[in-house]
Structures are given as C-alpha cells and as structure tokens.
Amino acid sequence: MATKKSQETTPLDGDEAPVKLDEVLSKLGAFGKHQMITMCMLALVYATNSMYNVNYVFAVEDVNYRCKVPECESAGSPYIVPWLNASSPHLEGPKQCLQHPPLSAQCHTFNTSVLRECQEWAYEIPNSFVAEFGLACEEWKPPLVGTIHSFGSMIGLLIQGQISDRFGRKTAAVFAGTMGAVLGLTKSFATSFWLYLVFEGLEAAIGDALSPMFMLSIEIVEKKRAVLFQMILLNCYTIGQIIMPFIAWGVPYWRNFLRVIYAPTLIILTYSFFLDESIRWLFSKGKKKQAIKLIEKIAKRNNVKVDKTLINKLDYIDEDSSKVTDRKLLIKTFRSRIMLQRFLVCMVWWFTITLINFGMMISSVLISGNKYLNFALLIMMDIPANIFYWLALSKYKRKLPLIGSFIVGGIFCVSQPFMPKGYAWIGLALFMAFEMLATFSYNIVYMYTSELFPTYTRNSMHSICSAFGRVGSLLAPQTPLLMTYWTGLPALIFGLTSLLSGFLTLFMPETAKTQLPDTIREAEVIGKRSVIKYDPAKESLKGT
Structure with missing residues (x-):
C-alpha cells in the first residue's frame, strides 16, 4: 500500500549533488500494485524451482527387486520370494543376484551359496524409474541423476550470471524459466536412462531461473525493504518443497509426477509481456531513458508522484562508459584486491552451505518411517528459519547473525557425534536445530553475497560463488559413505566447515x-x- 508520504511530490534541495536510486525507489513504495504483481510472478518461480532442484529424490526412488522366478510369479502362488535391493549383503557384484535353488525346492528357501547371473528381474514397483530402465544391481546409476543435476547447475549458474548481467534480469529469467519447463517435461518422456540423464543435465544448466529472478527481487525495491521482500519469496520456495512430497505421494508414477510439477512453469513464457526489467540494471547499462520511462510507469501504477527533477538528477553510468565489454568488467572486478578477497570468502561460504543443506536433505529420506512426511517435516523447519532471518537481519544487520549461525551451528554439529548413546533424543534435537541454522545461514549468504559486488557484475559474481558452492552438493551424496569409518564423521565435517566459515x-x-x-x-x-x-568521474571503465 502506498503511504500518504509517498503520494506527495517531494521537492529536491537546490544543490547539484547526484541522487541515488534508493531515494527514488523509496518513493515508489515497496508493496504497491506494481511490486505485488511482480512478487506474484516471482513467487511461482521460487515455488517451482525448489521442486526442480530435488525432485530426483522422489522421481528416481530406490525400489526393491529380485531375480524373476517364473514358478513363483503366477497368481495364487503359495511361495514367497524375498525382495532385495542395492544395499542387500547378498549382492556380490554387478548383474549378480540370488537365484532360486533347484525347482524341487520351495521358492522361499534361498540357498545363499547359489549365485548366477539373472536373466530377468522382478520389481516391487513395476512402473518405477528403476524398473522401467532396468537398473537392478546397478546401484550407482540412480544417484548419478542427482550428481548430474548438481554439475549442470554449477555450469548453468556461470551461464545465467553472464546472460543476466549482459542482457538483463528479465531476459535471463524468461529464457531459463521457459527452457526449464520444456526440458523438464521432455525428460518425463525419456526412453532410456542415459537420455534422461542428458535432459536432467540440460535442464539444470539452462533451465534454472532462480538466480536472475533473485537479482530482480532485490533490485526492485529500496535496500532496507529487500530483506522483507526476500523473506516472503523464500517462504514461497519453502512451501514449494513442502508441497512436492505430497504431490509425489498422490501421483506416484514418476513420469506423471514430473509432468505435474513442470507444466505450470510454461506460463513463464508470458512473463516477456508482463514482467518489467530491473531499474538498477538499466541504469548500470546507461539506459537512462528506458529506466526513467519504467519509473514513471511504476509511479502511475502505484498512484504515487515522483519529482521529475529528482529523476533527472539520478546518478548513473553514462552511455559511453557502459559500452565496455562484460568480460572486461568481470576482469576489472577480479583485479581489485578487495573484491578478490571477498570472492574467496564467499566461495567458502557457498561450499559450506550447499554441503550442509544437501547433506541434511539426503539424510531426511534415509530416516525410518514415511519418507514423504519425513521430507516435508524437515523442510518445514525452514519456515521459522526464514522468519528468524528477516527479524535478525532487521535488527542485527548481516555480519553478526551470519557469524553466530555458522559458529553455533558448527558447535551443535561437532557435538552431535559425542552425545551419549542413551540420549538419542539430544542428538536428534541438535540435528533439527542445525537444520534451522543451516537454512538461516543459506538465506543470509544468498543476500549478503549480492550486496558485496557492483551492479554490472553482481549476478556474474553471485553465480560464480554459487557455482563453486555446487561442489558441496556434488560431495553431499557421498558423505554417508564416511560413516563406514566412523558414524559421526559426516557431522564432524559439517561442523568444522561451518566453524571455518564463521x-x-x-x-x-x-x-x-x-x-x-x-x-x-x-x-x-x-x-x-x-x-x-564518491565521484563518478573517477570511476573509469575504459582503462581495464
């Protein structure tokens, strides 16, 4: 809602000092008609993107299987053949599985010493991903889907950052969102495992619209309103992840499940007509006329008045300076010792938060019980974390909350393996508390990183840091293997990386x-x- 103060024309003092964009954005309001329409469009991207990042947890689910025994497959057979899976101790190698002993013996009396190559498989869920692509005894293939997705995201972030900084947030978001929907639907028709893997990688690489949409969301309002704006959108992201397991529960066939979650984002193609570009990006590229025209459009839509003299004195990069190539701007950013130091710290931040968050998410579906409810309950912890993020950053800025969350979370995680075995509930409580702090840290890092770098390379730098962080998500699926050496080793690694980041x-x-x-x-x-x-005349972009 526009306030009375924002509806009044604010005169400008008589000095010739340049006006900062935040001053104009504050007069346009934070929750006017324009911002609410934009937020609704962004909310769809946030909610659906959260499903795309981890849908393989349910689409590529692990199912039990066994060698097919014809005599035991007929209806009404009195015999029971045990189901096996990839973790069964009886499987001693690829394509080797328990087979029934001589036919004179009962099917359920397996002789564990009799091993031979299976010619045909029976699956507990015949229309599952594993069954349709015949992945029995090839336990390395299903997790490969998540690894390829993370690798594709790592490459895609580098691409999206460049597109966003060069062609605009809107262009990058519409292109990525549309391609994500198309490729996501296409992979639901895949006829082989390897073809599915190709579409999974392509979708992650060129179909992730979250990065440009995030930049648009923080640049659409004045700085002091950005955290509140982002908190609302983060809850949309969380709600999407909470809804996803229930969709998978209600639509168990993996192909239909993918079609249900990807189809709604085809509407993103229409954003090219309704979504407006970032005013801040337009000014950073020297597109003053377009930026002023957009400001006037927003003011009219929000029913507010902004002094034209104020607009004309906006500080911006001139047309000639903005013609320098994006590659040179990125090189100049890295040549700055201060920017390079920040970049190195940001990479450690991103590695830590992705390693921990993906590691925790993978752990949730391994807990005994209903995996759909377990996943939803764990993700629900993100809602109070998102609200706490808004409240903490509103009162304690950025640095102190991030240090506190990293250090306290690290202490919780390092302590968890050393809890007495008779007090398992303490370990579980620490696990849930660490999940909240991990999400809290993730949210702050996402915002903090975007505020450390200049507009014309902001999305590129943010994407490079995020891409490096994907190394953490690549390693996260492997952390359960460390438990063979010591059950507390994954938690100890999570805690130590968190303490280092703090x-x-x-x-x-x-x-x-x-x-x-x-x-x-x-x-x-x-x-x-x-x-x-700051003297704009001293900011030479040509001498790079």
Missing part, C-alpha cells in the same frame, strides 16, 4: 546500512569507517 566472516564488511554498489569503487568503500565521497 571465522572468515570476521573479515567481511557490514553491508546492511549501505546502498547496493553500482561500481567497483562504491563496492570497495563498503564497511570503511571513514566516509569517502
């Missing part, structure tokens, strides 16, 4: 009370005690 955060600047930097010089002075007056 320590490194001490060297990062506070960004809460600063405007989003548009140039490297503006970004470099963030957090410095002495206020350095």
Whole structure:
C-alpha cells in the first residue's frame, strides 16, 4: 500500500549533488500494485524451482527387486520370494543376484551359496524409474541423476550470471524459466536412462531461473525493504518443497509426477509481456531513458508522484562508459584486491552451505518411517528459519547473525557425534536445530553475497560463488559413505566447515546500512569507517 508520504511530490534541495536510486525507489513504495504483481510472478518461480532442484529424490526412488522366478510369479502362488535391493549383503557384484535353488525346492528357501547371473528381474514397483530402465544391481546409476543435476547447475549458474548481467534480469529469467519447463517435461518422456540423464543435465544448466529472478527481487525495491521482500519469496520456495512430497505421494508414477510439477512453469513464457526489467540494471547499462520511462510507469501504477527533477538528477553510468565489454568488467572486478578477497570468502561460504543443506536433505529420506512426511517435516523447519532471518537481519544487520549461525551451528554439529548413546533424543534435537541454522545461514549468504559486488557484475559474481558452492552438493551424496569409518564423521565435517566459515566472516564488511554498489569503487568503500565521497568521474571503465 502506498503511504500518504509517498503520494506527495517531494521537492529536491537546490544543490547539484547526484541522487541515488534508493531515494527514488523509496518513493515508489515497496508493496504497491506494481511490486505485488511482480512478487506474484516471482513467487511461482521460487515455488517451482525448489521442486526442480530435488525432485530426483522422489522421481528416481530406490525400489526393491529380485531375480524373476517364473514358478513363483503366477497368481495364487503359495511361495514367497524375498525382495532385495542395492544395499542387500547378498549382492556380490554387478548383474549378480540370488537365484532360486533347484525347482524341487520351495521358492522361499534361498540357498545363499547359489549365485548366477539373472536373466530377468522382478520389481516391487513395476512402473518405477528403476524398473522401467532396468537398473537392478546397478546401484550407482540412480544417484548419478542427482550428481548430474548438481554439475549442470554449477555450469548453468556461470551461464545465467553472464546472460543476466549482459542482457538483463528479465531476459535471463524468461529464457531459463521457459527452457526449464520444456526440458523438464521432455525428460518425463525419456526412453532410456542415459537420455534422461542428458535432459536432467540440460535442464539444470539452462533451465534454472532462480538466480536472475533473485537479482530482480532485490533490485526492485529500496535496500532496507529487500530483506522483507526476500523473506516472503523464500517462504514461497519453502512451501514449494513442502508441497512436492505430497504431490509425489498422490501421483506416484514418476513420469506423471514430473509432468505435474513442470507444466505450470510454461506460463513463464508470458512473463516477456508482463514482467518489467530491473531499474538498477538499466541504469548500470546507461539506459537512462528506458529506466526513467519504467519509473514513471511504476509511479502511475502505484498512484504515487515522483519529482521529475529528482529523476533527472539520478546518478548513473553514462552511455559511453557502459559500452565496455562484460568480460572486461568481470576482469576489472577480479583485479581489485578487495573484491578478490571477498570472492574467496564467499566461495567458502557457498561450499559450506550447499554441503550442509544437501547433506541434511539426503539424510531426511534415509530416516525410518514415511519418507514423504519425513521430507516435508524437515523442510518445514525452514519456515521459522526464514522468519528468524528477516527479524535478525532487521535488527542485527548481516555480519553478526551470519557469524553466530555458522559458529553455533558448527558447535551443535561437532557435538552431535559425542552425545551419549542413551540420549538419542539430544542428538536428534541438535540435528533439527542445525537444520534451522543451516537454512538461516543459506538465506543470509544468498543476500549478503549480492550486496558485496557492483551492479554490472553482481549476478556474474553471485553465480560464480554459487557455482563453486555446487561442489558441496556434488560431495553431499557421498558423505554417508564416511560413516563406514566412523558414524559421526559426516557431522564432524559439517561442523568444522561451518566453524571455518564463521571465522572468515570476521573479515567481511557490514553491508546492511549501505546502498547496493553500482561500481567497483562504491563496492570497495563498503564497511570503511571513514566516509569517502564518491565521484563518478573517477570511476573509469575504459582503462581495464
């Protein structure tokens, strides 16, 4: 709702000082008609994207199987043949499985010393992913889907960041969202495991619209409203993940499950007509006329008035300077010692949060009980984490909450393996508390990273950090294997990486009370005690 204050025309002081964009965005309001329409469009992307990142947990589910025994398959057979799976101790090698002894013996009396290659398989769920592609005794193949998705996301983030910074947030988001829907639906018709794997990788690489949409969401409102705006969208992301297991429960056939979750995002193609570009990005590219026209459109839609003199004095990069190539801008960003140091710390942050969050998510479906409810209950812990994220950042800025969450979470995780076995409930409580803190840290890192770099390379730098973080998600599926050496080893590794990230955060600047930097010089002075007056004339983009 537009306030009375924002409806009034605000005169500008007589000085010639350039006006910062946040001053204009504050007059446009944070929850006017324009912002609410945009938020609804963003909410669909957030909710569906959360399903796309981990749908393989249910689509590529593990099922029991055994060698097919014709004499025991007929209806009304009095014999019971035990089901096996990839973790069965009787499986001693690929394509080797228990087979029945001589036909004179009963089918349920397996002779464990009799092993031979199976010619045909029977599956407990005949229309499952594993059954349709014949993956019995090839236990390495189903987890490969998640690994390929993470690898595709890592490559895709680098691509999306470049597209977003060069062609705009809107263009990148519409392209990625549409391709994600098309490729997601296409993989539901895959006729072989390897073809499915190709579509999975392509979808992750070019069909992830979350990164450009996130940039659009934080650039659409003034800085002090960005956290609240993001908290609402993060809850949409969480709700999508909570709904997903119930869709999988209600639509158990994996092909139909994929079609149900991917079909709604075909509507993203229409965003090219209704979604507006980021005003901040337009100014960073020297597109002043388009940016002013958009400001006037938003003001009219929100029924507010903004002084044209104020708009005309907006500080922006001029047309000539903006013609420098995106590659040179990225190189210049890395040449800055301060930017490079921040980038290295951000990479450690992202590695830590993806390793922990994906590791926790994988652990949730291994817990005994209903896997759909277990997954939903674990993800529900993200809702209070999202609300806590908003409240903490509103009061305690960025740096202190992130340090606290990393260090406290690390202590919880390191302590968990050493809890007395007679007090298992304490270990479970620490596990759930660590999940909340992990989500809390993830949210802060997502926001914090975007505030440390200049507008013209913001999405690229954010995407590179996020892409490196995907190494953590690649390693996460392998962490349960460490339990063969010591059951507490995964938790200990999670805790130590969290403590390291908390320590490194001490060297990062506070960004809460600063405007989003548009140039490297503006970004470099963030957090410095002495206020350095910014002179746009000194920000040369041509000498890179």
